[in-house]
Amino acid sequence: MNNILLPIKLAWKSLFLHKGRTFLTILGIIIGIAAVIIVMSAGESIKGLVLGEFESFGSDYIQIEIKVPTTKKNSFANAGGLAQGIQITTLKNKDADDIGKLGNIKEYGGGVMGQGVASYLNENKTVNYMGSSGTILNIMGIDVASGQIYTSEDDDQLAKVVVLGSKVAEDLFGNNDPLGKNIKIGRTTFRVIGVAEEKGMSLGFNYDEMVYIPLQTAQKLLLGIDYLMFITAKVNNPDTMEATASEIEDLLRQNHEITDSKDDDFAVTTATEALEIINTVFGGMTLLLVAIAGISLLVGGVGIMNIMYVSVTERTFEIGLRKSLGAKKKQILWQFLWEAIVVTLFGGVIGVVIGVAITFLISFIASQIGFSWDFILPIQSVIIAFLFSAVVGLIFGYYPARRAAVMDPIVALRYEK
Amino acid sequence: MPENIIQVKDLKKDYVNEEVVTKVLYGLNFEIGAGEFLAIMGPSGSGKSTLMHILGFLDTPTSGQYIFKGRDVSNFDDDKLAKIRNEEVGFVFQTFNLLPKTTVYENVKLPLLYSNLGDHDNKVKEAIKSVGLLHRINNLSNQLSGGERQRVAIARALVTSPSVIFADEPTGNLDTKSGQAVMGILEELNNTGHTIILVTHEQYTAQHAIRIIKIIDGHIVSDEKVINRKSSLNGDNFLK
Numbered sequence: 001m002n003n004i005l006l007p008i009k010l011a012w013k014s015l016f017l018h019k020g021r022t023f024l025t026i027l028g029i030i031i032g033i034a035a036v037i038i039v040m041s042a043g044e045s046i047k048g049l050v051l052g053e054f055e056s057f058g059s060d061y062i063q064i065e066i067k068v069p070t071t072k073k074n075s076f077a078n079a080g081g082l083a084q085g086i087q088i089t090t091l092k093n094k095d096a097d098d099i100g101k102l103g104n105i106k107e108y109g110g111g112v113m114g115q116g117v118a119s120y121l122n123e124n125k126t127v128n129y130m131g132s133s134g135t136i137l138n139i140m141g142i143d144v145a146s147g148q149i150y151t152s153e154d155d156d157q158l159a160k161v162v163v164l165g166s167k168v169a170e171d172l173f174g175n176n177d178p179l180g181k182n183i184k185i186g187r188t189t190f191r192v193i194g195v196a197e198e199k200g201m202s203l204g205f206n207y208d209e210m211v212y213i214p215l216q217t218a219q220k221l222l223l224g225i226d227y228l229m230f231i232t233a234k235v236n237n238p239d240t241m242e243a244t245a246s247e248i249e250d251l252l253r254q255n256h257e258i259t260d261s262k263d264d265d266f267a268v269t270t271a272t273e274a275l276e277i278i279n280t281v282f283g284g285m286t287l288l289l290v291a292i293a294g295i296s297l298l299v300g301g302v303g304i305m306n307i308m309y310v311s312v313t314e315r316t317f318e319i320g321l322r323k324s325l326g327a328k329k330k331q332i333l334w335q336f337l338w339e340a341i342v343v344t345l346f347g348g349v350i351g352v353v354i355g356v357a358i359t360f361l362i363s364f365i366a367s368q369i370g371f372s373w374d375f376i377l378p379i380q381s382v383i384i385a386f387l388f389s390a391v392v393g394l395i396f397g398y399y400p401a402r403r404a405a406v407m408d409p410i411v412a413l414r415y416e417k
Numbered sequence: 418m419p420e421n422i423i424q425v426k427d428l429k430k431d432y433v434n435e436e437v438v439t440k441v442l443y444g445l446n447f448e449i450g451a452g453e454f455l456a457i458m459g460p461s462g463s464g465k466s467t468l469m470h471i472l473g474f475l476d477t478p479t480s481g482q483y484i485f486k487g488r489d490v491s492n493f494d495d496d497k498l499a500k501i502r503n504e505e506v507g508f509v510f511q512t513f514n515l516l517p518k519t520t521v522y523e524n525v526k527l528p529l530l531y532s533n534l535g536d537h538d539n540k541v542k543e544a545i546k547s548v549g550l551l552h553r554i555n556n557l558s559n560q561l562s563g564g565e566r567q568r569v570a571i572a573r574a575l576v577t578s579p580s581v582i583f584a585d586e587p588t589g590n591l592d593t594k595s596g597q598a599v600m601g602i603l604e605e606l607n608n609t610g611h612t613i614i615l616v617t618h619e620q621y622t623a624q625h626a627i628r629i630i631k632i633i634d635g636h637i638v639s640d641e642k643v644i645n646r647k648s649s650l651n652g653d654n655f656l657k
Contacts, residue, residue, distance in 0.1 A: 006530060017518065321514050324475060325573075326503020326531040328496045410475050413514065 007331075011339035014311075015346075025307040026347030028300025029392065033351025033385045034358065035293035040381035041359040043286035045366075048374050050278060059271040060238040061139055062245055064099070064231040064252070066091050067267040089227040090256050090265050093215075096231045098251055104244040106236045109133035110228035112218050118211060120172040120183045127168055129185065129211040131218020137163070139234050142207065147179045147194030155214040158221060163194035167208035185211065188221050241270050294388070300347070301392040308340050308400035319404050320412025333405035340397020341390055348389035352382055422580060422612055423449040423472065428481035430467055430635075441467045443635045444481065449614070451580075454607040456615045456626035456643075464635040466585065469616045473583045474502045486580065503531050507574025509603075511586035513566040515558040515573075521545060522554050525572045532577055544572040548602055564595025571602055581612045588622055600625045601649035608650075625649065 015022045066088040096110035111132035118127045130136075134149050142163075143149075150161050162183065169178045169192075178192045190213070199207035219225050233248070235241050245268045252266050253259070312319070319332055327335075356377060366373035430442040441464045449455055459465040470476040471483060474490065477498070483491045490501060507528075508514075515524045526541045534540065545554055548568040558566060567587060574582050584603060588596030604625060607613050615626055623629050624647040631639040 317514075318516060321516065322527070322531070323499065324502065324508055324514075325528040326499050326577075328499045328531070330496075331531060410470055413510070 007335045007338040008342060010335050011342040014315075014339060015343055018311075021307065022343060022346075025303055026300075026343055026350070028303040029297065029344050029347030029389055030300075030351040030354060032293060032297030032300045033348050033389055034355035035296055036290055036385050036388070037352055037355025037377075037381050038359050038362070039289040039293050040286060040378050040384075041355070041376055042362060043282060043289065044376040044378050045359075045363060045373050047278070047282040047286075048376060049372060050282070051275070052372055059275065060241070061232055061234045061271055062241065062248065063269045063271075063274075064091070064095075064233070064248060065267050065269070066227075066229055067265060069263045069265050088265050089225070091228045091231070091252075092226065092255075093228060095252055095255055096228060098255065099231060099233055099248055102244065102247055102251070104235045104237055104240055104247075106234045107135045107139055108231060108233035109136035109139065110215060110231045111136050112215065112223060112225070112227075112229045114218060114223050116185045116222065118168065118172060118183055118185050120178075120181065123172045125168060125171050127165075127185070127211045128209065129162075129213050129218060129222070131213045131215045131222070133215050136232050137212060139232050142199065142212070143197050144194040145197045146177075147192070149194055149212075150214045155216050158217050159214060160188060160190045160217060160221070161193045161214065162190040163196055163212040164192055165196050165206075165208040165210040165212075166198040167206075168211055169195045185213075186222060238272075241272065245270050290384075297388060297392055301344075301396040304340055304344060304393060305396035305400060308336065308397050309403070311339070312336060312400045312404045315404075316407065316412045316415040319407050320409045320415065323407065323409035324413060329405040332407075333401045336401035336404050337394065337397050340401065341393040344389040344393030344397075345386070348386050351389070352385055355385070420451050421448045422451040422453075422486055424482070424484040425472075426482040426484070428468075428471065428478050428483060430464070430471065430476075431479045441635050442471075442478075445637055447630060447637065447640060449612065451612055452607070452610055454604070454613045454615070454625070454627040456617060456623035456629045457632060458617060458620070458623045458629055459632035460618055462634075463632045465616050465618075465632050468632065469583055469585055469614070472581075472614060473506050473508060474498045499531075503528060503577065505580045507577065507579040507582045509567065509570050509574050509582065509584040509587045511589040513563075513570045513590070515566055515569055517557075517559050519558055520555050521550060521558065521561070521569050521572075524558055524569055525576050527573060528577050534577060540576050540578075544576040545569075547575060548572045562595070563591050564598055567591060567595070567599050568602065571599070571606075575606070581614060582606065583614050583616070585616045586618070587615070588617075588619070596622070597649040604648060604650050621647070 068088065091110075093110055096108060099105060100108040109132055111130055113128065113130055115126065115128050118125050133155060134151060137149055144163060145166065147163070149163055150159065153159075154161055162185070164172070164178060172178065172183060173181070178195055181192050182189050183192060184190070196207065196210075196212065201207075213222070235244055248268050249261075249264070252268075253261070253264070256265060258264060322332060359377065360375055363373050363375035425445055425447050428442060428445040429440075432439045432441060445468070457465045457468060467476065471478055474493070475498075477493065478491055481491065482489055485501070485505070490498075493501065516527070522541055522545070525544050526537055529537045529540060542551070542554070545551055548571050550565060550568055550572065553561060553565060558569065561569065582603070587599050587603070591599060600622065603613055603615070613626070615623065617623050624643060624645065626643055627646065628640070628642050630637055
């Protein structure tokens with residue numbers, strides 16, 4: 001027992017003798033550890049935030065988007081292809097109806113997106129509109145605060161009715177009641193039949209800035225197209241969702257006369273897949289940030305090594321004395337190694353405390369300004385921080401400690417005190 | 418004739434520095450009996466310190482044999498030397514070599530940290546008591562006078578109950594009175610059976626020993642019993 005406690009006690013005593021220097025030495029470690037904790041914890045919180053928004057969609061739906069063939073199955077690359085002016089016009093209302101006939105599909109609907117200037121009296125506002133069936137609004141969890149959502153009859157009759165996002169309603173009508181009023185989008189006049197509940201942002205999509213129009217009305221009267229941009233389908237049984245997704249792919253390939261999957265002009269994404277993507281992206285991002293924070297730990301480690309070298313040189317006499325009184329190489333080595341480990345672990349403790357405090361402060365401020373930001377402290381971040389600081393102490397303390405261990409006691413004793 | 422504790426046979430020491438060989442000790446032969454009080458005398462550069470380092474297991478000979486208590490220790494590695502230093506010898510240095518900002522108690526305890534001897538507390542207190550410094554036990558080493566420091570150093574040398582105590586110019590940094598006191602303690606230790614090896618260049622100090630080996634330029638020039646032995650013992654001087 002004495003063999004373990006002694007070097008720790010010696011280390012503590014020696015570090016305490018040089019309080020100022022010890023503090024400066026561990027400052028680098030403190031910052032590094034705190035940074036690791038903050039980054040890991042904030043990463044978890046942001047992920048929780050995004051997943052929270054994501055899950056408000058529900059995890060039981062399948063999204064079918066148009067896609068430029070041969071691009072990867074991801075919206076950004078896809079958007080790039082579409083932005084180059086490539087029009088994919090093959091996804092039709094019939095595809096949506098065929099998907100709706102599959103066994104596991106509970107609800108479904110096609111949709112289109114567009115942009116236009118909405119105006120009421122003298123108020124103008126550029127808005128994004130979504131042409132969709134009422135079912136999609138249902139799937140997306142969009143409900144009205146007042147009025148009602150359009151029906152499938154409205155859709156079939158190309159009814160010129162809209163449901164306004166709460167922000168759009170506010171911008172165009174101020175305190176007036178928009179229900180029953182006529183607004184224009186482009187040159188077409190629509191009657192406002194509903195105002196959506198405030199829903200906020202989710203995944204870059206601002207519900208409150210949207211105008212919702214019956215699908216066929218948007219297709220024929222605003223966009224002049226006969227195709228869909230996306231189809232959203234809700235499943236009965238989420239457990240067999242992947243199989244349903246494959247069924248949809250086969251169906252669409254058949255409808256679009258595609259034989260090779262790399263010629264797909266559509267992409268089928270399930271909610272679980274999207275969740276996995278989010279997890280992967282955040283995992284990677286957190287790893288990167290932790291690596292950057294880790295660099296500051298390495299720099300801190302170099303600081304430790306530097307100060308340990310100074311300490312070894314300064315205490316050459318002490319080392320010589322201890323050796324002359326019978327200390328073995330290993331005992332001297334461990335005395336200085338423990339000093340390095342104790343100093344880094346001590347820095348680790350302070351770093352963890354500061355890191356947790358700052359993380360808590362961030363979550364507090366974030367929730368004060370309206371984010372649903374939870375204070376998450378991943379326990380592995382604390383463990384990693386501790387282990388890492390001990391390893392840093394061990395590695396960077398080793399060379400100075402070795403130098404102390406191999407000193408010749410006679411030479412060391414002659415060293416000027 | 419007491420049993421030999423140390424036997425030195427044709428002991429040589431060379432220092433090699435950038436291929437320049439400096440001969441320090443030229444084939445020394447002598448024996449030291451248990452319970453002896455031996456002074457090794459010689460001017461600076463004579464090789465007396467080198468000899469003491471070898472005898473005290475701080476250094477190894479280039480050739481020849483050093484037999485300690487019947488064991489040939491000439492080729493011991495660093496760790497074996499450290500162990501035998503800890504168990505068999507105690508050092509008293511000219512410059513005291515106490516840890517600064519550290520209490521008398523902690524200083525005396527130091528060799529026990531590296532030994533397997535139990536009951537540290539009693540051993541430390543006994544050693545401090547034997548040099549008459551119990552009242553200073555919790556003082557820091559830098560709060561003591563030179564004489565007191567050397568007495569702490571002696572207590573530290575005693576704490577492991579070693580076979581031999583090496584004293585390297587123990588009075589060199591002390592005033593006459595303190596020097597006398599320190600020599601008195603060494604004499605007393607010798608009287609209670611300790612083997613003492615004293616290294617000094619002062620004839621006066623060496624006169625406290627029973628036997629004097631004189632070294633000049635790495636050769637033993639004389640090895641004689643002391644005729645007019647001086648004593649610093651005068652009864653109640655040290656043990657309070």
